[in-house]
Amino acid sequence: MNETHVKGSEGNDAFLNLVDFKWLMAGVGWRVDLSRLQIDRTYIDECLQRALRSNSELLRERSIELLGLRPSTDAYSR
16 A cells, blocks of 8 residues: 655644645535545545546645645655
8 A cells, every 4th residue: 555644844734734625625525534635645646636627726726736745745755
């Protein structure tokens, strides 16, 4: 299983970004499991893709920001 964890000094900001994302998703009717969102790369991809296709401009913008926090940066590690 691929696992992704928030870490480092930016961890608190990353977690808050995930919480914001969760509530934006809830606002358009999509439930997000915050615990799973932090550890399951496939689930992260599914949620972000769904959000990018939403009618909510704010949700799409947040998704683009979160894509900048993907495992290729220091905010996440395997």
